[in-house]
Every structure is written in C-alpha cells, then in structure tokens.
Amino acid sequence: MSLEELFRRDLAVVNVGLASFAEAIRETGGRAVHLDWRPPAEGDRELGMALAHLLEDPRVGEANAEAFERFLDAHPVLVGVGTAGEVIPGMGERTILHAGPPIAWADMCGPMRGAVIGAALFEGWAAGREEAEDLAERGEIRFDANHHHGAVGPMAGIISPSMPVWIVEDRVNSTRTYSNLNEGLGRVLRFGANDESVIARLHWMADVLAPILGAALEVGGEIPIKPLVAQALHMGDECHNRNVAASSLLFRRLAPAMLRTGHRPEEVAAAIDFIVGNDHFFLNISMASAKAMADGAHGVPGSSLVTAMARNGVEFGIRLSGTADEWFTAPAPVIDGLYFPGFGPDDANRDLGDSAIAETVGLGGFAMAAAPAIVQFVGGTAQDAIAYTREMRDVTMGPNPAFTIPALSFNGTPSGIDALRVLDSGTAPVINTGIAHREAGVGQVGAGVTRAPLECFRKAVRSLSEGMQRATAAAG
Amino acid sequence: MSLEELFRRDLAVVNVGLASFAEAIRETGGRAVHLDWRPPAEGDRELGMALAHLLEDPRVGEANAEAFERFLDAHPVLVGVGTAGEVIPGMGERTILHAGPPIAWADMCGPMRGAVIGAALFEGWAAGREEAEDLAERGEIRFDANHHHGAVGPMAGIISPSMPVWIVEDRVNSTRTYSNLNEGLGRVLRFGANDESVIARLHWMADVLAPILGAALEVGGEIPIKPLVAQALHMGDECHNRNVAASSLLFRRLAPAMLRTGHRPEEVAAAIDFIVGNDHFFLNISMASAKAMADGAHGVPGSSLVTAMARNGVEFGIRLSGTADEWFTAPAPVIDGLYFPGFGPDDANRDLGDSAIAETVGLGGFAMAAAPAIVQFVGGTAQDAIAYTREMRDVTMGPNPAFTIPALSFNGTPSGIDALRVLDSGTAPVINTGIAHREAGVGQVGAGVTRAPLECFRKAVRSLSEGMQRATAAAG
Numbered sequence: 001m002s003l004e005e006l007f008r009r010d011l012a013v014v015n016v017g018l019a020s021f022a023e024a025i026r027e028t029g030g031r032a033v034h035l036d037w038r039p040p041a042e043g044d045r046e047l048g049m050a051l052a053h054l055l056e057d058p059r060v061g062e063a064n065a066e067a068f069e070r071f072l073d074a075h076p077v078l079v080g081v082g083t084a085g086e087v088i089p090g091m092g093e094r095t096i097l098h099a100g101p102p103i104a105w106a107d108m109c110g111p112m113r114g115a116v117i118g119a120a121l122f123e124g125w126a127a128g129r130e131e132a133e134d135l136a137e138r139g140e141i142r143f144d145a146n147h148h149h150g151a152v153g154p155m156a157g158i159i160s161p162s163m164p165v166w167i168v169e170d171r172v173n174s175t176r177t178y179s180n181l182n183e184g185l186g187r188v189l190r191f192g193a194n195d196e197s198v199i200a201r202l203h204w205m206a207d208v209l210a211p212i213l214g215a216a217l218e219v220g221g222e223i224p225i226k227p228l229v230a231q232a233l234h235m236g237d238e239c240h241n242r243n244v245a246a247s248s249l250l251f252r253r254l255a256p257a258m259l260r261t262g263h264r265p266e267e268v269a270a271a272i273d274f275i276v277g278n279d280h281f282f283l284n285i286s287m288a289s290a291k292a293m294a295d296g297a298h299g300v301p302g303s304s305l306v307t308a309m310a311r312n313g314v315e316f317g318i319r320l321s322g323t324a325d326e327w328f329t330a331p332a333p334v335i336d337g338l339y340f341p342g343f344g345p346d347d348a349n350r351d352l353g354d355s356a357i358a359e360t361v362g363l364g365g366f367a368m369a370a371a372p373a374i375v376q377f378v379g380g381t382a383q384d385a386i387a388y389t390r391e392m393r394d395v396t397m398g399p400n401p402a403f404t405i406p407a408l409s410f411n412g413t414p415s416g417i418d419a420l421r422v423l424d425s426g427t428a429p430v431i432n433t434g435i436a437h438r439e440a441g442v443g444q445v446g447a448g449v450t451r452a453p454l455e456c457f458r459k460a461v462r463s464l465s466e467g468m469q470r471a472t473a474a475a476g
Numbered sequence: 477m478s479l480e481e482l483f484r485r486d487l488a489v490v491n492v493g494l495a496s497f498a499e500a501i502r503e504t505g506g507r508a509v510h511l512d513w514r515p516p517a518e519g520d521r522e523l524g525m526a527l528a529h530l531l532e533d534p535r536v537g538e539a540n541a542e543a544f545e546r547f548l549d550a551h552p553v554l555v556g557v558g559t560a561g562e563v564i565p566g567m568g569e570r571t572i573l574h575a576g577p578p579i580a581w582a583d584m585c586g587p588m589r590g591a592v593i594g595a596a597l598f599e600g601w602a603a604g605r606e607e608a609e610d611l612a613e614r615g616e617i618r619f620d621a622n623h624h625h626g627a628v629g630p631m632a633g634i635i636s637p638s639m640p641v642w643i644v645e646d647r648v649n650s651t652r653t654y655s656n657l658n659e660g661l662g663r664v665l666r667f668g669a670n671d672e673s674v675i676a677r678l679h680w681m682a683d684v685l686a687p688i689l690g691a692a693l694e695v696g697g698e699i700p701i702k703p704l705v706a707q708a709l710h711m712g713d714e715c716h717n718r719n720v721a722a723s724s725l726l727f728r729r730l731a732p733a734m735l736r737t738g739h740r741p742e743e744v745a746a747a748i749d750f751i752v753g754n755d756h757f758f759l760n761i762s763m764a765s766a767k768a769m770a771d772g773a774h775g776v777p778g779s780s781l782v783t784a785m786a787r788n789g790v791e792f793g794i795r796l797s798g799t800a801d802e803w804f805t806a807p808a809p810v811i812d813g814l815y816f817p818g819f820g821p822d823d824a825n826r827d828l829g830d831s832a833i834a835e836t837v838g839l840g841g842f843a844m845a846a847a848p849a850i851v852q853f854v855g856g857t858a859q860d861a862i863a864y865t866r867e868m869r870d871v872t873m874g875p876n877p878a879f880t881i882p883a884l885s886f887n888g889t890p891s892g893i894d895a896l897r898v899l900d901s902g903t904a905p906v907i908n909t910g911i912a913h914r915e916a917g918v919g920q921v922g923a924g925v926t927r928a929p930l931e932c933f934r935k936a937v938r939s940l941s942e943g944m945q946r947a948t949a950a951a952g
Contacts, residue, residue, distance in 0.1 A: 236711040237711075244707075252724055256752055272732050373882040382886070407858050409859075
C-alpha cells in the first residue's frame with residue numbers, strides 16, 4: 001500500500017500516549033485507537049497502520065467476539081486413553097510428532113534429538129542409538145508437529161505410534177485432542193533421556209499403566225476437566241508448572257475406579273504408586289484440554305485470537321484463529337529463571353515444549369495470581385505473581401468466568417490473547433516454564449518466567465492484515 | 477487490693493492512646509505499657525492494673541518465651557488408629573467425652589444430646605433413644621471433656637469407648653493426642669443425628685475403616701503432620717473449614733499403603749470411596765495435631781499463652797499455659813454467617829466444638845489469608861481473609877516459620893495467642909466455623925466467622941494475676 005493510497009482511505013486516529021485521550025475521541029463519536037507509549041512493531045510505520053486498521057475493522061471485532069465465545073463455550077472432557085498410532089488422526093507409520101512449530105531432524109535441539117532416539121528405540125525401529133540417528137538422518141522417520149494432529153506434549157513433546165495418549169473430547173464441537181502421559185521427573189524422554197530405564201518405563205506405561213487408566217475411565221466415567229481446573233485454581237495451581245492440586249484431585253477421581261477395573265491388584269498398586277509419586281501427572285491432561293479450548297476458537301476468518309503458542313527448542317511459533325494453519329515464528333527465548341544447584345543459563349536449552357498452550361488459554365503465567373507459591377519454583381515474589389495476571393488483562397479479550405481467582409476478588413483468568421492488543425500495547429504474553437538442559441537426557445535444570453517473542457505477533461498481524469485486504473479486494 | 481496498697485507499689489505507666497507515646501517512654505529507659513484506645517476489660521480498673529503488671533512482669537515474659545518455643549518445637553506425627561476406650565488415658569467404662577469445657581447432661585445443647593444418645597445406641601448401652609436418655613438422666617453415663625484426656629472432636633465432639641480414634645504423637649514430648657474419625661457431611665453424629673444410618677456408619681467405621689487405616693499406617697509408615705499442613709496452606713486450605721488439599725494429600729499418602737494391608741479388596745475399595753467422598757477427612761487429624769502443639773506449650777507457670785479454645789454449644793472456654801487445667805468460660809457466641817437455603821440465625825446453635833483448637837495454634841481463622849476461596853463458604857471477601865490474618869498478629873507471639881502463607885510474602889501464620897495482648901488490644905481471636913442446627917440431627921445449617929468472647933480472657937488474666945501474686949507472696 002502506497003502512502004497515496006493510504007491517505008485516500010478513511011483515517012483512524014492513532015493515539016500514542018494517554019489512553020484517556022483516545023477515550024475522549026471515542027466518546028464524541030470519533031474513531032480512535034489507543035497505542036501505549038511503546039511504539040508497536042518497534043516503530044514499523046506500515047505495520048502500525050495495518051494494526052490500526054485491524055483494530056478498527058468491525059469484521060475483526062465480530063470475528064474476535066465469535067472466536068472468544070467459542071473459546072469460552074468449549075467443554076473438554078477426559079474420555080479415554082488410546083494408542084497414538086490408532087487414535088491420532090493422520091499419524092502414519094514411522095511418524096514421530098514433536099513439540100512446537102514444524103522442524104527438521106537436522107535443526108532439532110539436543111533434548112528433542114535425544115527424545116527422538118528414545119522413541120525409535122521404544123518402537124523397536126532401531127537396536128541402538130546410532131542406528132536410530134541413522135534412520136532419522138536418512139529421512140526414514142517422518143516428523144510432524146503435534147499441533148498438526150490435535151496433539152500437544154510437554155518439553156520435547158515426542159509422541160510415537162505405540163505410545164499411549166490421553167483422549168480429550170470437546171463436547172461442543174465433538175473434536176478430540178491428545179497428549180502423552182507424564183513420565184514424572186528425573187531421567188525422562190521429554191528432556192531427551194533415552195537410556196534403558198527410560199525405555200523400560202515407557203513400555204510399562206504403555207503395557208500396564210495406560211490400560212488401567214483407560215479401564216478406570218470406563219468404570220468410573222469420563223471426567224469434565226474445566227471444573228477440575230477451576231477447583232485446582234482455588235488450591236494454588238496454575239495448571240502449567242503447578243499441578244499438585246489438580247493431580248491430587250484427579251487421583252481422587254481415578255483411584256476408586258482403578259480398583260474396580262479387574263486388573264491385577266499388584267499392577268493397580270504399581271499404577272497408583274506411579275501417580276501419587278508425580279505432582280505433574282495432571283499437566284498433560286491440562287494441556288490436551290487447553291488445546292481443546294483453543295481449537296474450539298480456531299478457524300474464525302478475521303479473528304486475531306491466538307490459538308497456539310508452542311516452542312520446539314529452536315523456534316517459538318504462534319497461530320491465530322483467523323490465519324488457518326500458518327505458523328508465525330521467531331527464535332525461542334533463553335529463559336531468565338531460577339536454576340537448580342550446579343546449573344546456569346549456559347546449560348539451558350532455549351524455550352521448549354507445547355506446554356505454552358496453557359498460557360494460550362489463560363492458565364500458567366496468566367493465572368499465576370492463583371498460585372503464589374509457584375514463585376518458590378520460578379522466582380520472584382507473590383506480588384509479582386499477581387502482577388503478571390493483572391498485566392495479561394491488557395492483551396486478552398476478557399476474563400474466563402469458568403476459571404476464577406480468589407485473590408483477585410474471584411475475577412476470571414485473563415483469556416483469549418488478542419494478537420492486536422499484544423502489538424498495540426507492546427506487552428508480550430508471559431509464560432512460566434521449566435528449563436531443559438541443552439544436552440539430551442540431563443533433564444530439567446531450572447524454571448522461570450519468559451515472554452513470547454513480539455516478532456511472532458508482528459508476523460501474525462501482517463498476515464492477518466494481508467488476508468483482510470485480500471478479502472476486501474475479493475468482496476469489492 | 478486497695479488503692480492505698482496500689483500506690484505503695486512500683487507504678488508502671490499505662491499509655492492509653494498512641495503506641496508511639498509508650499515507645500518513647502521505653503526508649504528513655506522508663507517502663508510503659510501501651511493500651512489501645514479500646515479500654516481493656518471494658519474499663520475495669522483493677523483488671524487493667526493487673527494486666528499492666530503482667531505485661532511488665534519479666535517472669536511472664538520468660539514464661540511466654542519458653543511456652544512459645546515449646547509450641548514451635550512440637551512435632552506431631554500421625555502414628556496410628558486405636559479404640560478410644562483402649563488408648564485414651566483415663567477413659568473408663570460408660571464414659572462419653574464431649575467437646576468444649578465440662579458440661580452436665582442437663583445443660584447440654586440439642587446437637588450434643590443427640591450425639592450422646594447416638595453414642596449410647598452405638599455402644600449398645602440402650603436399645604432405643606428413650607432408654608439412652610434415661611441412662612444419661614439417671615447419671616449412669618460419666619461425661620467428661622475431651623480436652624481432659626488429650627482428645628478433641630469437631631462439633632458435639634462425642635467420643636465413646638468403642639469408637640476408633642486417630643493417635644497423634646508429639647515426638648518432642650512423647651505425648652499423645654486423639655481425635656475421632658470424620659464421618660462426612662449430612663446426617664452425622666457430630667451434629668446430633670442418631671438414626672439407623674448414622675449408627676450403621678459408625679459401626680462400619682469401627683469395624684472396617686479403622687482397621688484398614690491403622691494397618692495402612694503400619695505398612696506405609698507414620699505421617700509427620702506439620703509438613704502436610706504446610707503444603708496444604710500453600711494449596712488454599714486453612715485446615716479448619718477448608719481441608720480439601722490436606723485431605724487429598726493425606727489420601728495420596730494412605731492409598732498406596734491401604735492396597736497393601738492385606739484387607740479384603742472390596743473393603744479397601746469401600747474405605748477409599750469413603751475417604752475420597754469427604755473433603756474434611758483431614759480435619760480431625762488437623763485438630764489432634766493442633767492439640768499436640770498446644771499441649772506442647774501447656775504448663776509453663778506464669779505463661780499467658782492460650783493452649784485451648786473450645787465450645788460445648790453453651791459455653792466457650794479457654795485455658796492458659798500458666799493456669800494449669802482451669803477453664804475460663806463465657807456464653808458461647810451466636811455466629812453471624814452464611815446460612816444454607818431455608819435456614820437462618822434462629823435455627824443456629826451457639827458456637828460448638830473443639831475445632832477452635834485450629835485457631836489456638838494459628839490455623840483456621842488465623843490462617844485465612846492462605847485460603848481466600850473459603851470466603852465463598854464463610855462469607856466476606858478475599859481481602860477480609862487477608863485482613864483477619866494480619867489482625868491476629870496483634871494478639872499473637874509471633875509467626876510460625878513452619879506454616880507460611882505465600883500471599884503474605886511467605887510470612888508464618890500468627891501463632892501463640894497471648895491472653896494479655898488480647899485484653900490489651902481488645903482484639904478477640906477470630907474463629908471460622910460451621911454452624912450446627914440447634915436441634916439434634918438436622919446437621920449443618922451454615923458457616924461463618926465469629927470471635928472468642930473477651931470475658932474468657934478477662935477471667936483468665938485475673939486468675940493468672942492472682943497466681944503470680946501468690947507466687948510473689950510465697951517467694952517473699
């Protein structure tokens with residue numbers, strides 16, 4: 001668009017400075033867009049104008065209202081446990097799904113490579129690590145992003161065909177989402193560990209744990225997840241890096257049914273030991289449910305609602321409801337966090353995992369006011385935790401009445417991230433996260449708070465703007 | 477003491493008004509006592525002078541320091557389950573223990589009478605309700621206060637010889653404390669219900685549940701309670717009227733061991749169903765542990781630390797560390813609370829139960845800042861919950877480092893209630909509590925926040941003062 005063209009169009013007032021000034025223009029019937037002092041797109045004039053047009057475009061407003069309503073309406077229910085290759089759509093043989101936006105084997109970070117090798121060993125595609133690496137390098141493993149298949153996984157997020165997965169169904173749209181089962185802490189696949197103990201645990205999870213859990217859901221009935229998350233938020237969880245309440249509540253639901261599955265008592269006892277030993281057992285269900293809520297809002301033309309934020313350890317990617325399956329990526333951030341003894345930022349991999357789907361739907365960093373105790377893990381003070389939640393109101397479409405925060409007078413979690421508001425305010429979505437060692441298999445080295453890169457939102461808004469212009473041209 | 481005598485004694489400055497004025501006197505080496513504007517003892521001059529002397533008495537200060545240290549050192553551990561008549565010291569045949577300070581059958585409130593009748597039926601002392609009442613009226617049942625036997629019980633708090641009880645041991649003093657097992661909500665003995673379903677449940681708890689729990693503690697090991705309470709405080713409990721986190725954490729500890737007791741699987745499954753169906757299952761353990769901590773501080777001559785607050789539904793009673801086993805009583809308050817639909821203050825029994833032992837040790841109303849969601853149950857706002865905790869700093873000896881509150885920058889719960897400070901400030905200890913219907917067996921009709929009557933503290937301080945004067949006279 002040339003400057004000449006620009007001035008022929010209706011001009012919206014762009015207010016850079018006090019919001020009250022823009023409010024005054026609006027009150028007198030004018031059209032105004034408020035921009036915080038931080039110039040959007042770091043002063044990129046063309047992008048700033050595109051942003052202004054989108055903020056004023058009634059089609060965008062309507063699309064966002066619809067997408068946000070769909071998001072709030074989503075009703076994820078934990079319905080079962082299945083085998084990835086059998087239940088995840090479009091997952092062929094010799095396929096490995098991974099966290100974040102798409103990435104090739106050659107570009108993967110250490111923990112993801114380690115997890116891929118582990119998955120190949122677990123599947124029996126290779127007898128040893130070198131053979132597994134050869135397979136990957138020769139292109140004999142097909143890689144794809146979890147998000148392309150309704151799936152999500154924490155950290156490396158590796159899902160191979162024989163792995164068990166949670167199945168969550170959104171009762172409103174009858175769509176299904178998936179996540180792998182949480183392995184616990186220590187030497188685990190999601191941090192790239194792939195030794196014999198890791199592979200043996202994966203086999204036990206597939207052969208013993210998953211059938212018992214699946215049977216328990218049949219015996220005890222499906223579990224609606226939003227009420228469980230709502231209760232956990234009143235119990236100090238934010239359902240990303242604090243899941244102790246949700247895991248405990250889930251266990252209370254599952255345990256009585258597990259005893260009635262008819263499975264061998266010593267196997268049920270081992271399954272129960274495994275669950276009670278893992279405060280993050282609920283995380284993967286939280287993620288699959290968040291994916292269901294985000295997918296509920298996806299695919300509304302013109303909507304700037306963010307429906308995915310995910311990291312593959314190299315790139316951070318986002319998707320918008322109104323830009324179909326396009327990813328908008330930027331280098332994944334290095335996390336400023338609390339490191340475990342003996343580790344520091346030099347050991348850290350860049351931000352990794354699909355778990356930012358929690359923040360995408362207003363949990364995790366967005367709900368930290370509900371979980372002040374998490375600051376002992378990610379750093380900062382309880383006041384910081386409250387401040388993060390308040391700050392995220394600036395970039396979201398509204399509170400989620402299903403997820404209230406007692407300490408904030410039972411206001412709902414800020415949810416429905418609007419890419420336009422992110423860019424308009426220059427406020428990047430906050431994400432709390434574990435930190436993986438950059439080398440495969442070392443495991444978690446810390447935790448902290450990071451931000452989604454603004455570059456992702458700049459690319460997304462450009463794409464949305466171009467799409468709207470094409471739509472206008474097609475309509476004209 | 478005559479006025480003449482009074483003026484022959486050393487005089488302490490009593491500063492009524494700005495605390496800073498008293499501070500200034502102290503800074504220049506003088507002796508001053510600050511009194512808040514509310515005149516202590518409602519202007520009772522003699523009591524005010526006694527209070528001033530006690531506040532300045534170094535023996536009291538030393539006694540309180542010792543008592544508070546003992547309180548903080550207490551280390552309650554859940555060690556087992558036993559039968560009341562066999563494990564509670566001094567509990568003879570045909571004895572029924574009850575909540576609160578001692579009370580005779582003729583004076584008992586409706587819910588307590590109903591529970592006594594239920595206990596007589598459960599024990600097989602009577603075949604019907606009238607026979608049970610006759611027994612009680614003829615004096616053929618011996619009544620005594622739980623607190624006289626190291627025991628505590630919520631609401632009516634009725635413990636009869638065949639009932640199962642939790643056994644908590646304080647590892648520092650090797651003393652044991654006890655509480656009955658929580659029956660759940662609805663028609664239950666502690667609210668005075670005594671129909672067949674109530675008696676049948678009590679038999680099942682004694683015959684099936686208790687042996688499994690006892691065996692589980694043997695198989696799985698004893699459970700230190702302070703770390704569990706500490707974790708629950710980070711998960712939105714205050715461990716009096718909100719126990720959902722603590723109950724869940726306890727269940728996670730007990731369940732794996734329950735499966736390994738060798739008890740019949742269908743009985744273990746029923747026991748697990750019972751526990752997961754009760755968000756207050758932990759309450760009675762919280763109370764027995766609180767009793768252990770309070771008892772740890774009891775019996776320090778000269779100490780004004782409050783070691784018991786308890787209600788029998790007619791009277792509210794307190795005990796001090798330095799006044800041995802004396803009770804200081806006043807009429808139990810009527811509770812201003814949130815009533816369940818169809819009920820109001822006219823239906824309410826006066827404050828009832830030993831559960832204020834929670835507040836006695838800095839939990840419950842004193843820890844409400846940790847549990848903002850409880851205001852949905854007891855009324856008020858999340859800000860009120862924080863304000864209660866802050867206010868209780870005025871009447872306590874210090875924070876308990878074992879029990880931190882994330883929302884208050886991880887400060888400890890205010891604990892070690894000092895009867896002198898209560899009277900000095902006119903600030904009555906806050907207690908959150910369930911409200912029982914005044915008639916036996918109707919059950920809970922609401923919940924709310926109440927205050928310990930100041931009259932109890934006036935009596936206690938008078939007694940402590942007289943004791944110190946006797947000690948002075950004996951020494952002189």
